[in-house]
Amino acid sequence: MSLAPPERAPATGAATASAPAGRGARRHTGRTRPGRPRLLTRTSVPYLLITPAVLGFTVFKAYPIAASFWISLTTGNGDAERFAGLANYRRLLADPLFWTALRNTALILAVQVPLMLGLALLVALGLNSAKVWLRPLWRLGVFVPSLTGLVAAGVMFSVILNRDAGLLNWVLSLVGIDPVNWLGSPFWARVGVVLVITWHYTGYNAVMYLAGLQGIPKELYEAAMVDGAGPVRRFFAITLPQLRPILLLTVVLSTIGTLQLFDEPYVLTGGGPDNATLTVTMYLYDNGFKYFDFGYASALAYALALIVSVLGVLQVRLMGERR
Numbered sequence: 001m002s003l004a005p006p007e008r009a010p011a012t013g014a015a016t017a018s019a020p021a022g023r024g025a026r027r028h029t030g031r032t033r034p035g036r037p038r039l040l041t042r043t044s045v046p047y048l049l050i051t052p053a054v055l056g057f058t059v060f061k062a063y064p065i066a067a068s069f070w071i072s073l074t075t076g077n078g079d080a081e082r083f084a085g086l087a088n089y090r091r092l093l094a095d096p097l098f099w100t101a102l103r104n105t106a107l108i109l110a111v112q113v114p115l116m117l118g119l120a121l122l123v124a125l126g127l128n129s130a131k132v133w134l135r136p137l138w139r140l141g142v143f144v145p146s147l148t149g150l151v152a153a154g155v156m157f158s159v160i161l162n163r164d165a166g167l168l169n170w171v172l173s174l175v176g177i178d179p180v181n182w183l184g185s186p187f188w189a190r191v192g193v194v195l196v197i198t199w200h201y202t203g204y205n206a207v208m209y210l211a212g213l214q215g216i217p218k219e220l221y222e223a224a225m226v227d228g229a230g231p232v233r234r235f236f237a238i239t240l241p242q243l244r245p246i247l248l249l250t251v252v253l254s255t256i257g258t259l260q261l262f263d264e265p266y267v268l269t270g271g272g273p274d275n276a277t278l279t280v281t282m283y284l285y286d287n288g289f290k291y292f293d294f295g296y297a298s299a300l301a302y303a304l305a306l307i308v309s310v311l312g313v314l315q316v317r318l319m320g321e322r323r
Contacts, residue, residue, distance in 0.1 A: 068301060075087060088295050100278060108190060108197075108279075115194070120209055142206055158183070163184065189277050192268060216239065265279055280300065287300065
């Protein structure tokens with residue numbers, strides 16, 4: 001008789017097979033957390049970053065523009081405001097004072113912008129020359145007038161251009177020239193406005209031209225000199241073409257700024273004498289804040305915006321880089 005224990009089936013395989021099943025069952029029957037939408041993702045972060053700018057533009061730019069256009073289609077103010085369609089625009093076309101203001105603005109633009117930008121280019125060429133001593137000091141002195149407030153500049157020039165006690169008439173008297181009625185004559189009042197604007201912005205544009213001149217490769221001038229080109233030839237063949245983008249920028253900005261001219265004539269002459277220095281923006285201001293005719297003032301604003309846009313497009317087309 002054998003005393004050996006009874007044989008039992010090996011439990012290794014069963015245990016091995018049941019263990020994964022048990023773990024799988026626990027994984028399947030365990031609690032799962034619902035997925036949470038992530039706020040900061042690769043797609044949403046850019047939109048979140050531009051949201052403050054979009055809100056600011058909508059509240060402070062887009063809404064006022066749209067509201068102004070609606071106001072331009074109405075007459076009256078407050079409770080008496082009513083829809084009038086294009087009545088304000090038809091009134092604008094038949095308004096002789098508007099055409100006077102537009103003519104004054106166009107005249108100042110035609111004289112002042114070429115004069116100012118021409119002087120700015122000459123100043124920039126001088127400051128870019130290695131023969132000029134203390135160039136940083138001269139550059140600072142040229143740029144300082146553009147830092148002066150427009151109202152402060154107008155008040156200062158109203159004293160300088162005074163007929164009886166002005167500095168400019170005193171200087172002219174030293175060479176035997178009679179006093180000029182700078183602010184009391186229609187012609188000389190326009191000249192005075194042009195002087196103020198030119199003094200204020202020439203340095204600003206000169207610094208922009210100077211930056212462009214310093215970016216022109218010197219190898220171009222050296223190659224032209226080897227070919228026998230003189231200073232005038234080098235200026236028209238190299239300098240002006242290389243400055244084309246900056247020239248276009250300054251022409252467009254100066255045109256827009258002159259069409260929006262307000263501070264200088266308002267402080268110097270108040271639009272006089274005999275409306276000789278009345279500009280479109282001054283006429284807009286008078287209608288909006290003196291006569292409270294906001295509908296007509298808004299129509300003037302949109303007419304000015306249209307003129308600025310048309311001139312800007314024409315300048316870009318005429319002066320843009322040729323391809």
